[in-house]
Amino acid sequence: RWLQAIVDQIRQNWSRPDDVPNGMCPIRIQMERGGRVASVEVLPGCPYDELTRRSVEAAVLKAQPLPYAGFERVFQSELRLGFRAE
DSSP states (O other), X not given: OHHHHHHXXXXXXXXXXXXXXXXXXXXXXXXXXXXXXXXXXXXXXXXXXXXXXXXXXXXXXXXXXXXXXXXGGGOOSEEEEEEEOX
16 A cells, blocks of 8 residues: 555656556656655666656656655665556
């Protein structure tokens, strides 16, 4: 549930460029307790062009603080997510 809450919040803050290809874009997010993002990185294997990759990174930063309250027991400081344009 925590990961889905994070993905949902990122999607709500994403300005989706036109013509985004299908496929999963792996990203790594490092964050601090409380949900502040320390860093975000699009990982190799992402099918998106440079503009779309930057838009995903920007969405993660804009979405902070990421969900934390209520998820303290499952918190991880480093996450690897598969971001999918939908």
